[in-house]
Amino acid sequence: MGIKPSYIKSMGTELLAKQRENFSGSFDENKVQLSSSAVIESKRVRNRIAGYITRKINTKRHS
DSSP: OOOOOHHHHHHHHHHHHHHGGGOOSOHHHHHHHHHHHSOOOOHHHHHHHHHHHHHHHHHHHHO
16 A cells, blocks of 8 residues: 555545545446546546545445
8 A cells, every 4th residue: 555645635535525426435436437527637547546536435434
């Protein structure tokens, strides 16, 4: 596990705040949703944001 850059956290947190109902606990579903809801040029950045969102949702569910 590594430390996430601040731009990944800020973008993921902003998307979760605005569109919480569109995201789920599945990484693959979140990747598809990000492609349609945000303009992200880099596939790597999109995947990192999808992973961050997935982790946030799954951590809150298990707490």
